[in-house]
Structure formats: C-alpha cells, structure tokens
Amino acid sequence: MPLPVLAMMLCTFCVGTAESVIAGILPDIADDVGVSLSAVGMLIGVYALVVVIAGPCLTALTARLPRAVLLPGMMGVFILGNVIAALAPGFGWLIVGRVVSALPHSTLIAVFVAAARDLAAAGRQAASGAKVTLGIGLATVVGVPTGTLLGDHWGWRATFWALAALSLLATLLLLRHTVPEPAPAQAPASHPRDSGGRRSFPLPLPMLGTAAVIVLGTGGVFALYTYASPYLTQAAGFGSSTVTVLLWLYGLGGIAGNLLGARAADRHLRTAVLATLAGAAAALLLLVLLADNAWAVAVLFCLLGAAYFATIPALNTQIVASAGPTSAAMALTVNNSAFCIGIALGSWLGGAILAHGHDVTLVPAGGAALTGAGLLLSAVTSRLLRSKSPTSDPHLPATV
Numbered sequence: 001m002p003l004p005v006l007a008m009m010l011c012t013f014c015v016g017t018a019e020s021v022i023a024g025i026l027p028d029i030a031d032d033v034g035v036s037l038s039a040v041g042m043l044i045g046v047y048a049l050v051v052v053i054a055g056p057c058l059t060a061l062t063a064r065l066p067r068a069v070l071l072p073g074m075m076g077v078f079i080l081g082n083v084i085a086a087l088a089p090g091f092g093w094l095i096v097g098r099v100v101s102a103l104p105h106s107t108l109i110a111v112f113v114a115a116a117r118d119l120a121a122a123g124r125q126a127a128s129g130a131k132v133t134l135g136i137g138l139a140t141v142v143g144v145p146t147g148t149l150l151g152d153h154w155g156w157r158a159t160f161w162a163l164a165a166l167s168l169l170a171t172l173l174l175l176r177h178t179v180p181e182p183a184p185a186q187a188p189a190s191h192p193r194d195s196g197g198r199r200s201f202p203l204p205l206p207m208l209g210t211a212a213v214i215v216l217g218t219g220g221v222f223a224l225y226t227y228a229s230p231y232l233t234q235a236a237g238f239g240s241s242t243v244t245v246l247l248w249l250y251g252l253g254g255i256a257g258n259l260l261g262a263r264a265a266d267r268h269l270r271t272a273v274l275a276t277l278a279g280a281a282a283a284l285l286l287l288v289l290l291a292d293n294a295w296a297v298a299v300l301f302c303l304l305g306a307a308y309f310a311t312i313p314a315l316n317t318q319i320v321a322s323a324g325p326t327s328a329a330m331a332l333t334v335n336n337s338a339f340c341i342g343i344a345l346g347s348w349l350g351g352a353i354l355a356h357g358h359d360v361t362l363v364p365a366g367g368a369a370l371t372g373a374g375l376l377l378s379a380v381t382s383r384l385l386r387s388k389s390p391t392s393d394p395h396l397p398a399t400v
C-alpha cells in the first residue's frame with residue numbers, strides 16, 4: 001500500500017472510530033455528567049445531523065483549497081473537536097466537541113477517497129479508494145471495541161484523548177507524503193452555468209438516483225444492525241456474550257467485502273453494484289427464514305457484513321461516475337451524507353417495527369424490503385448511466 005494511501009486510511013480509521021465509539025461509552029458519560037441515557041444519545045444524532053447538513057456546504061466552501069492545505073487543516077479541526085470533548089466540563093461542551101469533530105467528517109472522507117483514486121493506475125481507482133474506506137471497516141472491528149475498552153478502564157475522556165493523539169500521529173504521517181491535487185479537468189467551477197448562462201449548482205439526476213440507492217441500501221442493512229443484539233438473542237437464541245463475537249464476524253466480513261467489492265467495481269461497475277445490493281437483500285431475507293438456525297444465522301450475519309461493505313466502493317465509484325460537472329469530492333460528500341441518512345432511516349424503521357409490537361424477526365424482513373427497493377432503483381439508475389460516455393473522465397472505469 002502506498003504510504004500516502006496508508007496515511008489517509010489511518011485518518012479515516014480515526015474519523016470512523018469517532019463517529020461510532022460514542023455508543024460504547026454512553027453509560028459512562030451519562031453517569032459522569034449527570035444526564036439521562038436518552039439525552040446522551042443526542043451525541044449520536046447531533047453528529048450525524050452535522051455530517052449530513054454541513055458536509056456538502058463545507059466541501060463546496062473549501063473546493064478551491066489545495067489538498068496539501070485542506071486535509072491537514074480539516075484533520076486539525078477534527079482533533080480540536082476531540083480535545084474539546086475530552087476536556088468538556090459539562091454536557092453542553094461535550095456537544096460542542098462532537099459538533100466540531102463532525103464538521104470535517106464528510107469533506108475528509110470524500111477528499112481522501114478522491115485523492116486515493118487519483119493516485120491509482122487506470123482501472124484500479126475503486127481498489128485504491130477502497131483502501132481508504134477500509135479504515136471505516138477497521139474502525140468497526142478494532143477502533144470501536146478498543147475505544148470502549150479504554151473508556152471502561154480509564155474513563156470516557158481517555159477515549160477522546162486517545163482519538164486525538166492517534167489522529168495527530170496520522171496527520172503528521174500525512175504531512176510527510178505528497179497528496180495529489182485534482183487534475184485540471186476535475187477542478188470544480190465555483191459557479192457552474194446552465195445552457196442559458198444562468199448560475200446553477202448541477203446535481204445530475206443519475207447522481208441523485210445513486211444517492212437514493214445508497215439511502216435505501218444502507219437503511220435496509222441498518223434496520224437490522226441497529227437492533228442486532230435483540231435479534232441475535234431473542235430470535236436466534238444466542239447468549240449476550242456471543243453477540244459480541246458475531247458483531248466482530250460482521251466487521252471481519254465487512255473488511256473482506258470492502259476489498260472484493262472494490263475489485264469487482266473496477267472490472268464491471270454496474271454488475272458489482274447490482275450484485276452487492278442483491279447479496280445484502282438476500283442475506284436479510286434469509287435471516288428471516290432461517291432465524292431459528294443458529295449456525296445459519298452466524299454465517300449469514302458475516303455474509304451480510306461482507307455484502308454491505310462491498311456496496312461501499314461500488315457505490316462510491318458509481319456516484320462519481322454519475323456526477324457530471326460536479327466534482328468528485330462533492331459527489332463523494334453527497335455519497336457520505338446519503339450513507340448517514342440511510343443509517344438514520346434504518347434505525348427508525350427497525351424501531352418502528354418493534355414499537356408496533358411486531359416480533360423482532362420481522363426487523364430483517366423490513367430491511368430486506370428497503371434494500372430490495374434500493375436494488376430496483378439501482379437497476380433504473382444504471383440505465384441512466386449507460387448514456388454517459390466512459391471516456392468523459394479518465395479517472396472513471398471504462399465499464400461504467
């Protein structure tokens with residue numbers, strides 16, 4: 001792995017860990033700052049809201065900055081947010097810290113992926129970008145459990161201090177290596193104009209369609225993942241200690257799926273998108289039909305992680321391919337916002353199913369329906385992409 005890509009992957013690992021680790025230290029925070037668990041849960045919702053709303057705005061505002069300035073600067077903001085959280089004298093300052101660390105989230109991941117794609121040889125862009133997003137998978141498998149362990153032994157503030165320190169080291173490594181600037185053809189116009197000469201901000205229909213596919217596909221998986229513990233214990237009959245092992249298997253499957261999905265996307269993008277979404281929908285459906293078979297559930301849970309994480313490089317590539325005059329960084333920022341909206345949608349769907357008194361086994365059924373809808377929409381979006389010339393952007397795979 002090229003050292004600049006490794007540095008960007010480590011930065012993404014820190015960002016991904018910061019987003020999710022809060023769930024593991026919620027009880028400790030609630031006890032220490034004297035607020036309820038539901039109030040501390042706002043730290044998750046606020047972070048996601050800032051990512052979705054501020055991400056595209058910040059990417060647009062910083063589009064003209066050189067990556068050599070933008071990336072260390074954004075990592076500096078991220079580190080500052082974690083330091084504020086670690087030093088927070090009360091719950092209000094903790095929210096401030098989470099908001100500050102969430103501000104650069106989408107811009108960092110989008111520009112890291114775009115830069116990694118620019119470093120790659122022709123036909124290897126998805127694989128190179130996947131090495132960066134591998135940091136998110138590693139955050140699930142390694143970062144979140146480690147951060148939770150630190151919080152259990154040395155207090156929740158130690159988790160934020162560790163994140164700040166590791167992020168600083170990753171940033172210093174990033175500064176030691178050259179990150180490529182976008183090619184002139186990729187440089188975004190500050191005020192694109194339509195055929196009538198009017199200023200506009202183009203968001204092409206295929207790009208919006210791909211974003212909707214991401215929302216639906218992610219929502220379906222997270223309908224189950226959010227309520228994985230009650231499903232695995234109540235429906236499949238696993239003990240609570242085994243749930244942790246199965247979540248690790250899900251993450252390990254995700255790492256493998258991320259790499260395999262990237263290779264597939266480089267070879268045939270349209271097939272990769274459809275196959276990975278179909279795999280996730282099938283796994284969710286089988287988790288309904290085979291819920292009483294513990295061994296089948298264990299295997300399917302791992303396969304679900306592989307299928308879901310395989311969609312990430314495929315959909316990353318497709319949304320860039322469908323971006324038209326929109327910059328790759330902006331397209332990937334919209335992509336990241338779509339993933340966050342999908343996570344929120346899935347959590348709401350799973351909760352709504354349980355709130356209406358339905359059996360927990362129906363949660364993956366709802367997820368399968370949502371991901372299946374994403375699969376159908378993807379087929380339509382892929383047809384729209386066929387009209388795009390594969391040579392219009394030398395950084396896109398020829399199979400678009």
